[in-house]
Each structure stands twice: as structure tokens, then as C-alpha cells.
Amino acid sequence: MTSEIILRPATLTDAQVLAQLWMATFPDKFGPILGHKAERVLCDWLRLSERHLQTTTLAEISGAVAGFMVLETPSAPRADDGRWLWHALQLNNGIFGALRGMLLMLLIDNRHPHHQNEIYIEMLGVDPAWRGQGVAHRLIAHAETVAQQQNASKLALAVVRDNLPAIHLYEKMGFTTQSERRSRLLKWITGHSGYYEMAKQI
Numbered sequence: 374m375t376s377e378i379i380l381r382p383a384t385l386t387d388a389q390v391l392a393q394l395w396m397a398t399f400p401d402k403f404g405p406i407l408g409h410k411a412e413r414v415l416c417d418w419l420r421l422s423e424r425h426l427q428t429t430t431l432a433e434i435s436g437a438v439a440g441f442m443v444l445e446t447p448s449a450p451r452a453d454d455g456r457w458l459w460h461a462l463q464l465n466n467g468i469f470g471a472l473r474g475m476l477l478m479l480l481i482d483n484r485h486p487h488h489q490n491e492i493y494i495e496m497l498g499v500d501p502a503w504r505g506q507g508v509a510h511r512l513i514a515h516a517e518t519v520a521q522q523q524n525a526s527k528l529a530l531a532v533v534r535d536n537l538p539a540i541h542l543y544e545k546m547g548f549t550t551q552s553e554r555r556s557r558l559l560k561w562i563t564g565h566s567g568y569y570e571m572a573k574q575i
């Protein structure tokens with residue numbers, strides 16, 4: 374039987390483990406954009422900005438961090454302007470590496486316009502070692518609870534078009550596809566041809 378999944382907010386001391394998890398769950402995005410020191414860059418970014426940590430919920434199993442979810446809510450701090458990512462990139466990759474990383478990040482930017490009555494799942498990932506045990510299911514159920522508590526009427530997210538495990542999971546949990554966006558730049562940089570915007574009414 375799977376051990377109990379415990380959810381808790383992330384703190385500054387989770388920066389390192391979260392950076393490892395971001396790399397393990399989104400290697401196709403962060404690797405090409407942030408270079409061979411990507412994990413170091415992500416860790417410094419998380420420590421400097423704090424905004425991601427403040428909006429992250431961690432899922433733990435037997436004391437190990439198994440998954441994470443970043444939620445954009447009407448009450449959450451707004452996304453920063455890229456200043457902290459720039460600092461983290463420059464620290465690790467130098468000025469030209471930083472320029473390259475910022476440019477690529479801008480080109481694939483999937484920033485979602487903020488809607489007052491909506492909770493947006495900005496990132497969701499589960500450590501490959503803990504997949505298929507209901508961790509993502511539990512995190513999404515938590516997002517629904519947050520949406521109800523904040524009187525939001527909608528839960529929304531974007532997923533790359535070829536991410537079948539994630540799409541299956543979202544459909545199973547009642548999300549439907551609202552629209553589709555194709556992007557040649559995303560394809561060139563990450564190999565994915567575009568996104569589906571999915572949503573669920575609460």
C-alpha cells in the first residue's frame with residue numbers, strides 16, 4: 374500500500390530539493406534554456422526571488438519530497454519581472470549566457486493573463502520515482518480546495534500537446550480543452566509543438 378501523502382507549503386530551505394525536482398520533471402525545458410548549470414541556476418533563482426517558493430505546495434511521502442505544485446491565485450504574489458532569473462543566470466553562466474537564457478525564456482514564455490475568479494496551476498511535477506501513486510491527483514485535489522476557499526469559479530492550466538500522461542490525468546479529473554496554441558519557437562527550443570489550455574469549472 375502507498376504511504377500517506379502529506380502536503381505542506383514550501384520554504385526557503387526547500388530551494389535545493391525543488392530545483393532538483395524542477396530539473397527531473399521538466400528537463401526538456403530547463404536544460405536547453407538554462408545550460409549545463411541549469412539546476413544551480415534554478416536553485417539561485419528560487420532563493421533570490423522567493424515568489425515561487427511562496428506559491429509552491431510540496432507533497433511528501435515518508436519524509437521525502439515526491440512532488441510539487443505552483444499555484445497562481447488572486448491573493449498570491451504576482452510573478453516577478455525576470456530580474457531574479459537574470460541575476461541567477463549571470464551568477465552561473467556569465468553575461469552572454471544570461472542574455473541567451475533570458476531570450477530563450479522570453480521566446481517560450483507561457484505566461485497566462487491573470488483572471489480574478491480563476492486559480493491557475495502554473496507548474497505541477499512528480500519525481501519519476503514516485504509516479505503512478507496518486508501524488509499529482511492529490512495536488513490537483515488540493516488546488517480545487519484552494520479554489521473553493523477563495524471563491525474562484527475556475528481552475529486552469531496549460532500543458533504541452535504531446536504530454537499524454539498529464540493530459541489523461543487532467544481529463545480524468547474533469548478538465549476539458551479550451552483552446553490550442555501552436556508555437557514554432559517552442560518546437561525549436563524544446564521539441565514540443567504547442568500547448569493545450571485546459572480548465573475545470575469549480
Ligand SMILES: CC(C)(COP(=O)(O)OP(=O)(O)OC[C@H]1O[C@@H](n2cnc3c(N)ncnc32)[C@H](O)[C@@H]1OP(=O)(O)O)[C@@H](O)C(=O)NCCC(=O)NCCS
Pocket residue numbers: 398399497498499500503504505506507508509510511530531532533536537538539541542545
Ligand atoms: C503528469 C504527472 C504530474 C503525473 O503524476 P503522477 O503522480 O504520476 O500522477 P497520479 O499517480 O496522480 O496519476 C493519476 C492519473 O494520471 C494518469 N497517468 C499518470 N501517469 C501516467 C502515464 N505514465 N501514462 C498515462 N497516464 C498516466 C492516469 O490517468 C492516472 O490515473 P490511473 O493510473 O489511476 O488510471 C507526472 O508524470 C510528471 O511529473 N510528469 C512530468 C511533469 C509534467 O508533465 N507535469 C505536468 C505539466 S502540465
